[in-house]
Structures are given as structure tokens and as C-alpha cells.
């Protein structure tokens with residue numbers, strides 16, 4: 001896949017429809033894609049997505065259930081013609097294969113299926129609490145290989161695993177990367193972070209950025225500054 005001209009995905013994390021519409025209008029020209037996530041979707045559903053933008057969105061629902069249920073979920077959102085749709089790699093190979101099979105019904109314009117590996121909010125210690133004693137990087141690689149073999153088009157991982165993944169899985173699979181923090185930005189609930197430039201240099205295709213943009217006094221200015229920095233090879 002060719003690299004996007006603007007690799008920033010703005011995470012529209014709000015349940016307020018007016019705020020989502022406002023961010024969409026402000027950010028549309030400064031980012032490559034808008035992401036609508038679980039909170040917004042639970043509050044406003046498909047009509048809400050359509051009200052926010054008429055462009056294809058990244059629908060971040062992180063589906064995770066038995067294969068039949070996930071396939072039903074994928075089918076249910078196909079009318080939105082989303083560009084990307086997430087599901088948890090931890091749901092296993094049969095679940096991912098069922099999702100891919102369901103998505104195929106939309107033809108070549110189907111949403112790209114992105115398998116979320118290890119959430120960027122999990123530290124090594126938090127991952128160990130879930131019963132995984134391996135490092136986040138080892139677990140990300142294990143899930144990545146399984147997900148790609150099962151029909152995922154790409155992966156969601158932290159910026160700290162991007163270089164390792166690129167070396168292991170090659171240039172083709174999409175790497176969509178949250179946990180992005182410009183220098184000096186609040187880390188918040190994220191655990192495995194890097195700067196926009198570090199993530200792109202490591203081999204990310206897309207950067208998912210929420211609060212550093214939407215929490216800024218001037219969201220459009222914040223997005224434009226990150227995009228300009230990436231385009232000119234700055235240091236943040």
C-alpha cells in the first residue's frame with residue numbers, strides 16, 4: 001500500500017455529537033483520517049457516524065467475541081463503508097478469519113481489518129497481570145503473526161514495537177500506531193509511547209493521535225503542527 005500523504009488519524013473520542021462534528025470540521029483538512037471509537041458509537045450509532053463526516057472513517061470498535069458474533073458485527077457495520085475496522089487479535093485465529101470472511105461481502109472496497117495486539121496502555125507489569133509473562137514485544141509478535149495468517153490486513157501496536165514488527169513481517173501489512181505523544185505532551189493512561197517522528201521513522205503507516213490534538217486549545221493548529229513536523233523531518 002502507498003503511504004498516506006498525511007499519516008495522522010485523529011481520534012474523535014467524545015460522546016457529544018456537537019463536539020464530534022466540530023472536531024471533524026476543524027480537523028478534516030489537517031489529518032488523513034478520522035477515527036470514531038466505541039464511546040461515540042455506543043452513544044450515536046451509525047447515524048451518528050454519518051452525521052460527523054461523509055468520508056470513510058476508521059471505525060474503532062475493537063470487536064472481541066466468538067467467531068459467529070464478530071462476523072455478525074462486521075456485517076452489521078458494512079453499510080458505513082468504513083476504511084478500517086478493529087478487532088482484538090486475542091479473539092484468536094477463527095474469530096479473525098470469520099471477520100475477514102464477513103468483510104469480503106463488501107467487495108474490494110471492504111474495510112481493512114486491523115488486529116489490535118497488546119493495548120498501548122499496558123506496561124509489562126500490567127500484561128503479566130493478565131497471565132502473559134512474556135514481554136509486550138514478544139506477545140505483540142506472537143499475536144501479529146497469528147492475526148496476519150488468519151486474514152487481518154494490518155495491526156495496531158505501540159510505537160515501541162514498530163521497528164521490530166517491520167523487521168519480522170516485512171513492509172506490506174499496515175501498521176496503525178496509537179500511543180503517540182509529541183515531546184512534552186501528557187502521557188495520560190498510555191504506557192508504551194514514542195513521538196510522532198520516532199514512530200514514523202520506525203516504519204508506521206498511520207499514527208493515531210487523540211488528546212494531544214483534541215485536548216489542545218487549537219486542535220486544527222495542533223494537528224497541522226504535527227503534520228508539518230512530519231513532512232519536514234523535524235525533531236518532535
Ligand SMILES: O=C(O)c1cc(=O)[nH]c(=O)n1[C@@H]1O[C@H](COP(=O)(O)O)[C@@H](O)[C@H]1O
Pocket residue numbers: 011012013037060062086116118119120121156157178179180188190208209210211212
Ligand atoms: O485501536 C486503537 O486505536 C487503540 C489501540 C491501543 O492499543 N491503544 C489506543 O490508545 N488506541 C486508541 O487510540 C487513541 C489514543 O488516544 P490518545 O491517547 O488520546 O492519543 C484512543 O482512541 C484509543 O482508543
